[in-house]
Amino acid sequence: xxxxxxxxxxxxxxxxxxxxRAQLALILDSIDFDATxxxxxxxxxxxxxxxxxxxxxxxxxSIAVEVFGRGEAFDPQTDPIVRIEAGHLRRALERYYxxxxxxxxxxxxxxxxxxxxxxxxxxxxxxxxxPLSVVSQKPTEFxxxxxxxxxxxxxxxxxxxxxxxxxxxxxxxVRPGAPVMPRVLVEKFDDLTGxxxxxxxxxxxxxxxxxxxxKFKDIAVMETPANGGEASLPRFVLSGSVNLAPDxxxxxxxxxxxxxxxxxxxxxxxGGLRVADLVKAQADIASKVATSLAQAYGVIFQADxxxxxxxxxxxxxxxxxxxxxxxxxxxxxxxxxSSVRTCLKxxxxxxxxxxxxxxxxxxxxxDEYRYEIPADPASSAPALEFGLAAARKAVEAxxxxxxxxxxxxxxxxxxxxxxxxxxxxxxxxxxxPNDTNFMGExxxxxxxxxxxxxxxxxLNEARERNPGALRTFEADLALCSYFSGDxxxxxxxxxxxxxxxxxxYHLIAAAVFxxxxxxxxxxxxxxxxxxxxxxxxxxxxxQVSMRLARSQDVEFVIRSLKKAGFDVAD
Numbered sequence: 001x002x003x004x005x006x007x008x009x010x011x012x013x014x015x016x017x018x019x020x021r022a023q024l025a026l027i028l029d030s031i032d033f034d035a036t037x038x039x040x041x042x043x044x045x046x047x048x049x050x051x052x053x054x055x056x057x058x059x060x061x062s063i064a065v066e067v068f069g070r071g072e073a074f075d076p077q078t079d080p081i082v083r084i085e086a087g088h089l090r091r092a093l094e095r096y097y098x099x100x101x102x103x104x105x106x107x108x109x110x111x112x113x114x115x116x117x118x119x120x121x122x123x124x125x126x127x128x129x130x131p132l133s134v135v136s137q138k139p140t141e142f143x144x145x146x147x148x149x150x151x152x153x154x155x156x157x158x159x160x161x162x163x164x165x166x167x168x169x170x171x172x173x174v175r176p177g178a179p180v181m182p183r184v185l186v187e188k189f190d191d192l193t194g195x196x197x198x199x200x201x202x203x204x205x206x207x208x209x210x211x212x213x214x215k216f217k218d219i220a221v222m223e224t225p226a227n228g229g230e231a232s233l234p235r236f237v238l239s240g241s242v243n244l245a246p247d248x249x250x251x252x253x254x255x256x257x258x259x260x261x262x263x264x265x266x267x268x269x270x271g272g273l274r275v276a277d278l279v280k281a282q283a284d285i286a287s288k289v290a291t292s293l294a295q296a297y298g299v300i301f302q303a304d305x306x307x308x309x310x311x312x313x314x315x316x317x318x319x320x321x322x323x324x325x326x327x328x329x330x331x332x333x334x335x336x337x338s339s340v341r342t343c344l345k346x347x348x349x350x351x352x353x354x355x356x357x358x359x360x361x362x363x364x365x366x367d368e369y370r371y372e373i374p375a376d377p378a379s380s381a382p383a384l385e386f387g388l389a390a391a392r393k394a395v396e397a398x399x400x401x402x403x404x405x406x407x408x409x410x411x412x413x414x415x416x417x418x419x420x421x422x423x424x425x426x427x428x429x430x431x432x433p434n435d436t437n438f439m440g441e442x443x444x445x446x447x448x449x450x451x452x453x454x455x456x457x458x459l460n461e462a463r464e465r466n467p468g469a470l471r472t473f474e475a476d477l478a479l480c481s482y483f484s485g486d487x488x489x490x491x492x493x494x495x496x497x498x499x500x501x502x503x504x505y506h507l508i509a510a511a512v513f514x515x516x517x518x519x520x521x522x523x524x525x526x527x528x529x530x531x532x533x534x535x536x537x538x539x540x541x542x543q544v545s546m547r548l549a550r551s552q553d554v555e556f557v558i559r560s561l562k563k564a565g566f567d568v569a570d
Contacts (some may be wrong), residue, residue, distance in 0.1 A: 001463040015106065017051050020119050022392050023106040027093070029399055031430055032100035036214045037221060039065050042089055046117050047108065055116045063115060077252040086115055100416055141196045178397075179315035182300060183220045183234035184293070186210050189251075190241040201249050201278065202242040208286040209238075214295035215432040218322065235259055236300060238293070247273055251285060257294060257303060263300045264294065287434050291465055294439040296326050300464075318354060319348045325360045332371060332502045340364060348393070355394045359403030362390035366410045373503060373536045373543065387411050402428050402438050409445060418549050436466040440473040447480060450550040456480035474498070475505050478512060481562075483553070487516035503533035507529055507543070511557050514564030522564035540568055 019291055024047050027033050028040055035043070045067045049058050060076035060083065068081060076082060090110055097107065107120045186209060189202040214221045240253040254266035269288070271281025293299045305323050321343040328336045344361040348354060365387035369380050388411040394404025405428035412421035425442040432438070440462035449454025459476055478493035490512045499505050506525045513522035529537050536543055541558060548554045558568050 015119055015121065018119075020047070020051055020108070020218060023104060023119075024110060026041055026083065026104060027096055027101065027108065030096060030100045033096045034094060034211060035089060036210055036223070038068065038223075039085055039089045039092060043093075043110075043117075046110065046115055050117050050119075056116075057092060058116045060115065070156055082115070086110060179318040179351050181220045182236065182304060183222055184211035184213065184236040184238055184255075184300070185222045185225055185234040186213070187239045189239070191424065192241050192243040193546075197273070198242055198244050198249075201244065201273075202240075204278070205242065205251055205282055205285065206240070206283040209289050212286040212290035212434060213294050215434065216290065217398065217402075217403070218319075219300060233258060236264075236303075238289075244273070249273060249278075251282075253289065255299060264303055267292070270322060291434045291436060295466065296436055301326065318351055318357065321347045322356055322360055325364070330498055332367070332499050334372060337364060337367060337371075341368075348390075353396035353397045356403050357403075358390050358394035359395060359401060359407045361396060362387045362407030362411065363403070365390060366407065366414065369414060370398065370546065371502065371504065373533060375535045375540050377537065377539055377546075381563050384411065384414055388415065400431055402432050406429070406438050406441055409442065413445055413449070413549075414546065421445060422449060436462040439465075440476075444473065444476045445478065448548050450553065450555075452483050453528050456484075475502075475508055479508055482508070482512050482515065483556075487512055491516070491521075503529060503536050504543075504547075506533070507536065507540070507561075509563040510566070511560040514562070514566075515560040516562075526565045537566070540566060 024044065028044065033040075035489055042063065044056050045063065049055060061074060063069040063082050064074045064076065064079070065072065066425075068085075070079070070081075070520060074353055090112070093109060097104065105121060107118075109118050109120070110116070111118060158380060181480045186206060189206045190481060191198040191202045213219065220234075222370065225233055237256045237258055238253065240251055241254070243250045245250075249271055251269045251271075252266070253269075255260070256262050267289070269281070269285045271277055271285070291298070295301075304319070305327065321340070324336075324340050324343060328340045341361065341364045344357055344364060347357040351357065365383045369383040369387065372380065372383075374380055387407065391404060391407035391411045394401060395408055398404065405424055409421045409424040409428065412418075412424060422445060423446055428438055429435075430441050438456055443455045443458030443462060444454070446458065456477070459473055459480060463477070465475060474493045474497040478490040478497070481487070481490035481493060494505070494509050494512065497505060506528050510522055510525035510529065513519075526537075540561060541554075544556050544557050544561075548557065562568055
């Protein structure tokens with residue numbers, strides 16, 4: 001099937017529908033498409049309606065009801081929400097095509113005065129124009145990004161190749177098979193000065209915070225309350241006020257739990273009013289706010305982890321299951337791991353398009369592979385296979401879901417596809433650089449693959465930005481100090497770790513103390529492993545080789561373990 005191109009290039013009269021869907025996937029998959037979750041749903045909806053031959057149904061009313069969840073009483077004459085969101089979406093598309101999408105062969109636009117998208121082939125001259133000078137963190141590994149000039153020369157038929165490459169990515173990050181997530185209403189920030197400058201600063205700060213919050217896939221960010229009665233109101237409300245001085249601004253913010261009116265979090269920020277200072281301050285503040293509120297172990301997580309719901313509906317039970325995963329990660333307890341696995345399997349049965357649950361289920365399987373150590377290492381292979389399969393499900397459901405990408409990264413790493421794993425990790429960190437949980441995992445992968453300098457720096461940054469939650473990474477920081485030769489600091493990190501029952505923790509400790517010449521401590525760690533993890537002692541070389549990518553790093557650890565009293569064959 002094909003649709004008529006709005007402005008066909010010479011010799012091109014029709015655009016394949018799958019090529020248009022592929023272009024939509026490129027846009028939604030790009031971190032340079034600066035749009036909120038609602039704006040992304042807006043774009044996905046109108047494009048799919050148009051491609052399915054239902055362009056005549058694309059009206060403000062249908063968008064409000066089917067995309068924004070407005071009730072049937074919605075009146076576009078009194079509620080301008082669709083018109084406002086369409087304006088935001090047009091600007092996001094314009095910026096995308098001026099930056100990351102400057103060589104994309106198909107243009108998707110939404111002309112003013114309506115909401116029906118237009119698909120057109122970009123002229124060869126436009127494709128040759130250089131992009132704007134904008135710093136971008138967009139990963140370059142996607143194969144479709146390397147081919148636009150060639151594809152244009154080949155014509156619209158060749159765009160089907162792009163579709164085949166790109167459609168492995170999900171073309172929307174919100175699926176009907178996923179449960180309802182906690183919602184955060186970001187209210188309009190108050191301008192306490194009543195001036196145009198104050199109003200502009202308030203709008204800019206709010207929009208940047210909305211963008212950064214929206215990168216976390218386990219919350220739903222709202223800018224206007226839904227029309228659905230009391231039950232549809234969000235549980236969390238983020239508000240703020242901006243005040244100006246001659247050369248500076250102050251932003252005061254707070255997050256309120258609407259259920260009981262309690263203030264869960266409040267903070268003040270400041271910055272300069274020169275253009276460069278203001279732009280930098282907006283980005284820095286938005287990053288700090290998103291990290292504090294939305295990440296795993298952040299303010300919203302802490303509030304929900306303490307919330308008891310009697311006879312919970314399926315949505316809450318599914319979300320609560322993801323919370324239990326993060327509780328498990330603070331201890332790595334194998335009994336808890338088993339119960340969380342069961343919970344997550346039930347969750348994906350109920351919600352087959354819930355990307356986060358698939359990602360977390362994958363991580364559980366991968367933890368079984370690396371922490372449950374059998375006498376025969378080959379018998380743990382199915383756990384890794386299950387983990388990779390669940391990771392693929394997560395990425396298929398939502399390619400921008402960082403938990404799914406985290407699972408994919410780990411699965412590839414333990415499958416000895418180290419370069420591919422690090423490539424996925426780089427992409428995922430670019431998707432959401434404020435997710436310190438992922439930052440720590442990616443830092444660990446970089447470090448144990450041999451890039452100790454960069455990996456350990458990321459681990460330290462992750463801990464500094466979220467010091468109360470990532471204590472499982474402190475054993476990795478001990479490993480960083482060990483490989484740098486600072487055994488005293490390595491011992492300090494080991495004492496701070498929250499996973500003293502995990503065998504790998506004791507293996508690292510034995511290597512640290514063995515290399516440092518602390519015989520008593522080294523023998524204590526060896527004895528613990530002999531008693532509690534005899535299979536690890538028998539397969540210690542395989543276990544070390546599984547975790548460290550470079551042979552010289554493996555041999556260094558083996559030599560340290562020999563100093564600790566381990567009998568390891570050469």
